[in-house]
Amino acid sequence: MKTIQGPGIFLAQFAGDQPPFNTLGTIAKWAAGMGFKGIQIPSWDSRLFNLELAAESKSYCEEVLGIAADAGLAITELSTHLQGQLVASHPAFDVLLDGFAPPQLAGDAKARQAWAARQLKFAACASRNLGLTAHATFSGALAWQFFYPWPQRPAGLIDESFAELGRRWLPILDLFDDAGVNVCFELHPGEDLHDGITFERFLAVVNEHPRANVLYDPSHMILQQMDYLAFLDIYHNRIRAFHVKDAEFRPSGRSGVYGGYQNWIDRPGRFRSLGDGQIDFSQIFSKMAQYDYPGWAVLEWECCLKHPEAGAAEGAAFIRDHIIRVTDKAFDDFAGGATDEERNRRILGLEGAST
Numbered sequence: 001m002k003t004i005q006g007p008g009i010f011l012a013q014f015a016g017d018q019p020p021f022n023t024l025g026t027i028a029k030w031a032a033g034m035g036f037k038g039i040q041i042p043s044w045d046s047r048l049f050n051l052e053l054a055a056e057s058k059s060y061c062e063e064v065l066g067i068a069a070d071a072g073l074a075i076t077e078l079s080t081h082l083q084g085q086l087v088a089s090h091p092a093f094d095v096l097l098d099g100f101a102p103p104q105l106a107g108d109a110k111a112r113q114a115w116a117a118r119q120l121k122f123a124a125c126a127s128r129n130l131g132l133t134a135h136a137t138f139s140g141a142l143a144w145q146f147f148y149p150w151p152q153r154p155a156g157l158i159d160e161s162f163a164e165l166g167r168r169w170l171p172i173l174d175l176f177d178d179a180g181v182n183v184c185f186e187l188h189p190g191e192d193l194h195d196g197i198t199f200e201r202f203l204a205v206v207n208e209h210p211r212a213n214v215l216y217d218p219s220h221m222i223l224q225q226m227d228y229l230a231f232l233d234i235y236h237n238r239i240r241a242f243h244v245k246d247a248e249f250r251p252s253g254r255s256g257v258y259g260g261y262q263n264w265i266d267r268p269g270r271f272r273s274l275g276d277g278q279i280d281f282s283q284i285f286s287k288m289a290q291y292d293y294p295g296w297a298v299l300e301w302e303c304c305l306k307h308p309e310a311g312a313a314e315g316a317a318f319i320r321d322h323i324i325r326v327t328d329k330a331f332d333d334f335a336g337g338a339t340d341e342e343r344n345r346r347i348l349g350l351e352g353a354s355t
Helices: 024-034 051-056 058-070 081-087 091-100 109-129 157-179 196-205 218-222 228-238 281-290 308-322 341-347
Strands: 005-010 038-042 074-080 134-137 182-186 212-216 239-244 246-249 269-272 296-299
Touching: 005 074, 005 239, 005 308, 024 038, 024 058, 024 308, 038 296, 051 058, 051 109, 058 074, 058 109, 074 081, 074 109, 074 296, 081 091, 081 109, 081 134, 081 157, 091 109, 109 134, 109 157, 134 212, 134 239, 157 182, 157 196, 182 239, 196 212, 196 228, 212 228, 218 228, 218 246, 228 239, 228 281, 239 308, 281 308, 296 308
Parallel strands: 005 038, 005 296, 038 074, 074 134, 134 182, 182 212, 212 239, 239 296
Antiparallel strands: 246 269
């Protein structure tokens, strides 16, 4: 068994224009001061990272690794959540998604998609140059607005949407395969890949690609009322990244899973700082240890109540205290004894019997 690495922290929710959150060096030292051991870097945030340069320059990547190391940190993964969203997006979301790409691409969905695909190519090369083995992203969505089957969907609509999703991602997955890096899709409402069934649909259209994997985040599962522990039993072989994020789901006579278009603070399902929600992290970390999860436990802080710096400080300790240092021996070894084939046959009453 493997001991999970951590605690790590996803920097996206903390990056800003004011020190210490405006450069990689200063935010890394801040994260280390909070008790973190690793950082997941949002590749779109130019205050912290230059993705294209990282894809082209090993010396730049050595500089980035050195900045992290000077703070006592490792880099856990790069993230292309915003760029991944643009690999596949329905025209209904064009205006909303303009801010995910450079301003000069606003209103040009085709150019924006091409830009996103190039960004993922850069991410594969940059991850390899940084010595990383996993990458965090979103799948994008061509069919999300049809998730509820009313108005009735025409036959083949979802099949075609996933076929197109596969066509767009397959060459990207191949690039990551060449780089030796797993693509870890965060299963998330608003993405075509948002639960186990949709992930299985995707695997079918990308020929069970070995680099198509999962970023496990139980908060999105409890908000969908999924069994997030059984998910680990089913898909553990494909889980290669882990966002440690808490949530709660408290339905009422007025609202449930769909949330009634309410703001986050009023929704029955909402994200919480670690330890303030309903997720059973003791069981999650136990299953992660049981199934030899090979990566990092990374805090993704999102909470509509608590200050982010308080959430970060508490989150580092929370993750540290939940990581299981796995055993290298059985608890009842003291009662065992040396054995061999002949002794086993005697125990079974087979001594002298023909073999």
